[in-house]
Amino acid sequence: MFGTKKEEVSQALLGVDLGTTGLKVVELAPDAGRIRLVTYGYADIPFGGDASALSIDEPKKLAEVLRGIITASGMKATKAVASLPAQSVFHAIISIPAPKSAKDDIRPLVESQAGKLLPLPVAEMIIDSHIIDKDFLPKEGEVGEPKAKTVRVQVTAAPKALVEKYLAVFALAKIELISLETEVFALMRSLIGKDNAKTMIVDIGGDRTNILIAERGVPYLTRGIKSGGGAVTQALSGAMSIGLPEAEAMKKDLALAAGSAMPPAILAAIKPLLHEVKYALDINLQENTQQPKLVDKVILTGGSAALAGIDVAMTSTLNMNVYIGDPWARIATPPESRAVLDEVGSRLAVAIGLAMRVAPEKDK
Secondary structure (H helix, E strand, O other), rough: OOOOOOOOOOOOOOEEEEEEOOEEEEEEEEEOEEEEEEEEEEEOOOOOOOOHHHHOOHEEEEEEEEOOHHHOOOOOOOOEEEEOHHHOOOOEEEEEEOOOOOOOOHHEEEHHHHOOOOOOHHHHEEEEEEOOOOOHHHOOOOOOOOOEEOOOOOOEEHHHHHHHHHHHHHHHHOOOEEEEHHHHHHHHHHHHOOOOEEEEEEEEOOOOOOEEEOOOOOOEEEEEOOOHHHHHHHHHHHHHOHHHHHHHHHHHHHHOOOOOOOOOOHHHHHEEEEEEEHHHHHHHHOOOOOOOOOEEEEEEOOOOOOOHHHHHHHHHHOEEEEEOOOOOOOEOOOOOHHHHHHHHHHHHHHHHHHHHHOOOHHOO
């Protein structure tokens, strides 16, 4: 995707997730038809700390941090797939006239239609597209009227300037960047897999939350809000009259207290998030179809998905099944490490999904 190499990788692969508050790297390798965890590592910015070391606009600093994680974790892979931040990538589903022949080039139509929606001129964007209604496409050698007047096309686009910055970072880190893809597809790979149910994923990061609704491998809705675990830390700080570092430590301690109820201060802090989730569910019901399909379940992930009682609170508010996602479910991991892996799994979900590109298609 986005102008880099598209290839199957039969050796160990790195998944690199650059977030606003941390850099996460996971190394996976194929092993007897499965995907095996080799190792992982991450570097976090302390709450309120200087995030310039993880800025894509500081390629040398960022490359040094990436190289340091790889070295400290003992990673051997030399190829990587990295994620583009959801807020910097354009997602849309558009309709174009159905092609009359299998040889018809639909790209000009896609670019023309997408160009009306893109935040930048088409010439400044790298566009990746995927036809959703493949059953309506003419087969090789078929002639005559199309099976439908229009077909839906999933469009993903990123600024060329942003892609070039990523390429520069990985060149400095001496890692071959074989592909860039959005966080959306990485999360779908690690948390949904082959499940065809209509699913919402809520990825709660440090200062941003991304919401997506997907079905059969297609993200039909994506939304981002400027709120995350940082808002909870600030709420605890105010409610307990303690400093932000102490509030951050308390939040993590509460997350480790299995089965604990959500404190009122945290519940108040996540109300905007709950509102956005309900709004996304409402948008889903307004789809331009005769019978919009309900979301079957909600999966929580991200560093703040471990907040004490968040799944219970969201289940009660939404009156539907809400689960903490397990990105290790499709990965072979050492049994003796499960406790530690479960603790860090949510924050590594994107990186895991990226590295899962290591699997040959027949084994996915």
